[in-house]
Amino acid sequence: MEATTIVLFGATGDLAKRKIYPALYNLFVDGKLPKAFSVVGLGRREWSDEKLQDNVGKSIAEFSRRKAVSEEEQGKLNEFLAAFRYCVLDVGNEEDYKKLLTLVENREEELGIPQNRLFYLSVGPEFFETIAFRIKSSGLGTTKGWKRLVIEKPFGHDLATARDLNEKLSAAFSEEEIFRIDHYLGKPVVQKLEMLQQANPVLQAFWTNRYIANVQITANETVGVEERAGYYDKSGALRDMFQNHMLQLLMMLAIHLPSDSTSEDVRAKKKGVMEALVPLQAETVASRIIRGQYKDGAIKGEPVVAYTAEPGIPADTRNDTFIAGKLEIDNYFWRGVPVYIRTGKRLKEKSTRIVIEFKEPLKQASQAAQAKESGIVPNLLVFELAPNEGITLQLNTREPGAGGVFKPMNVDLHTHRDNTAEAYENLIHDAFLGDSTFFAHWDEVELSWAWVEPILKAFENEQVPLRLYEAGSYGPKESDELLAEDGFHWWFDDIEGKNEGKTQEQATEGEETYAYHANH
Numbered sequence: 001m002e003a004t005t006i007v008l009f010g011a012t013g014d015l016a017k018r019k020i021y022p023a024l025y026n027l028f029v030d031g032k033l034p035k036a037f038s039v040v041g042l043g044r045r046e047w048s049d050e051k052l053q054d055n056v057g058k059s060i061a062e063f064s065r066r067k068a069v070s071e072e073e074q075g076k077l078n079e080f081l082a083a084f085r086y087c088v089l090d091v092g093n094e095e096d097y098k099k100l101l102t103l104v105e106n107r108e109e110e111l112g113i114p115q116n117r118l119f120y121l122s123v124g125p126e127f128f129e130t131i132a133f134r135i136k137s138s139g140l141g142t143t144k145g146w147k148r149l150v151i152e153k154p155f156g157h158d159l160a161t162a163r164d165l166n167e168k169l170s171a172a173f174s175e176e177e178i179f180r181i182d183h184y185l186g187k188p189v190v191q192k193l194e195m196l197q198q199a200n201p202v203l204q205a206f207w208t209n210r211y212i213a214n215v216q217i218t219a220n221e222t223v224g225v226e227e228r229a230g231y232y233d234k235s236g237a238l239r240d241m242f243q244n245h246m247l248q249l250l251m252m253l254a255i256h257l258p259s260d261s262t263s264e265d266v267r268a269k270k271k272g273v274m275e276a277l278v279p280l281q282a283e284t285v286a287s288r289i290i291r292g293q294y295k296d297g298a299i300k301g302e303p304v305v306a307y308t309a310e311p312g313i314p315a316d317t318r319n320d321t322f323i324a325g326k327l328e329i330d331n332y333f334w335r336g337v338p339v340y341i342r343t344g345k346r347l348k349e350k351s352t353r354i355v356i357e358f359k360e361p362l363k364q365a366s367q368a369a370q371a372k373e374s375g376i377v378p379n380l381l382v383f384e385l386a387p388n389e390g391i392t393l394q395l396n397t398r399e400p401g402a403g404g405v406f407k408p409m410n411v412d413l414h415t416h417r418d419n420t421a422e423a424y425e426n427l428i429h430d431a432f433l434g435d436s437t438f439f440a441h442w443d444e445v446e447l448s449w450a451w452v453e454p455i456l457k458a459f460e461n462e463q464v465p466l467r468l469y470e471a472g473s474y475g476p477k478e479s480d481e482l483l484a485e486d487g488f489h490w491w492f493d494d495i496e497g498k499n500e501g502k503t504q505e506q507a508t509e510g511e512e513t514y515a516y517h518a519n520h
């Protein structure tokens, strides 16, 4: 891996503290950073190099999956911290960039490394354009090595602003140099989706409308708006989660990849999925999309306030904290397979998963009824992203002497091993390598915004009712009805509450299956 200087805008901020420093440290310990690297942290705060190093050390102690406990580990940590320098910079101040350029060049000279520069924008989106412009105008972007831009979400507020931002970034960086982070693409199970398909012809063969009855993508959260009222009330679940993370999961799931696929192939296929996604019309939005907002309620026995009573949220806000939708992909593989997506805040449990429900082989009504009677459930392929990670295939089995009654049995295809790399580690490592497979290409971002545009308009024009749901529930009942109309239901919702407060693992302890609500 080539020697690199990371220029980190937003080095004093929350994301750097919670995600970026721990990720860099774990990569360093794993020997996955370049042998020679340097980090130049930036912010307006009057910090010194030592103050930054001290804060990075604290962030690792608090947030890293690896801690520096032993003397040897402490030595390694000190070696890591020695790579950090700090520079006070206000993004709008041209003079500050000159100072920064001098510092970066001096460091490159000191370490004897080429001018490979990775600019990481961990700042608010209002600064993205200015920074890209200043990187160019100050000469920071004129390197004898390579340059890359890693950029956090949100990428635009709608289609027009996203296009505008992209145009401005393109004046300073080419598409190949822009790495748009969508941290869901860094999640280990999501990265396995690609590999599983490529390496297993049997899965490829079943990945079609011939065998699949429906797909369900869920990202339920228990947290509310947290400290981000200002951002979230202008964003809502649609912009915050659906336009990016949820549609990225859909793309990753729906692509068909031959075993020798390249990064370009993956991106071309993802673009193809977005192009095949049946657009919603103003008249169809209300029948396909459920918009929700949480009322007060209780989560794991603790009372929580309504969204409108959260600090910093206007009492009359119509913002969406929940969204569910029914989508269709009109291509050879997926035509006729409904894809249901839901995500929301203040729901009963944290659960992020993709469920592929396979068709029932028994076609006749009498046989289907008989199958139900005897306990047969559909085959499911489940990708569990959170709170635990795992990939499971649910099959039916019958023990001798059990009165002919079937019961579900799980085949574990992958289980989480402790201390594996986290999303940010995977993504930052790829950015060092220049591998953009798991970053969002502009085409995908543009098509995603274009697809959600009618929903944004319909919300604005109040064409979709705002359904209030109790905090601690699974969202508005209309979200269940969306599936019920097609004869389906959301898998694994713990509606009877028998797994209240338990992790999925605890919930399934001693059971042969984790299909603990399969009979819903």
Ligand SMILES: NC(=O)C1=CN([C@@H]2O[C@H](COP(=O)(O)OP(=O)(O)OC[C@H]3O[C@@H](n4cnc5c(N)ncnc54)[C@H](OP(=O)(O)O)[C@@H]3O)[C@@H](O)[C@H]2O)C=CC1
Binding pocket: 009, 010, 011, 012, 013, 014, 015, 016, 018, 042, 043, 044, 045, 089, 090, 091, 092, 121, 122, 123, 124, 125, 152, 153, 154
């Ligand atoms: N936090 C998170 O979990 C996530 C964050 N993101 C995204 O990451 C980005 C950063 O978020 P987060 O770290 O939470 O934000 P914070 O508000 O915690 O940090 C903002 C950073 O920007 C710096 N900054 C603000 N104004 C200026 C300025 N005029 N000139 C120079 N630096 C400035 C601040 O430094 P100083 O105050 O010293 O100037 C600080 O380091 C955002 O785009 C956010 O949407 C994405 C996913 C998750």
Ligand SMILES: O=C1O[C@H](COP(=O)(O)O)[C@@H](O)[C@H](O)[C@H]1O
Binding pocket: 219, 221, 223, 240, 241, 352, 386
């Ligand atoms: O990007 C975001 O993601 C988090 C959820 O991420 P996860 O990895 O915990 O599933 C969400 O809480 C936040 O609102 C959103 O901005």
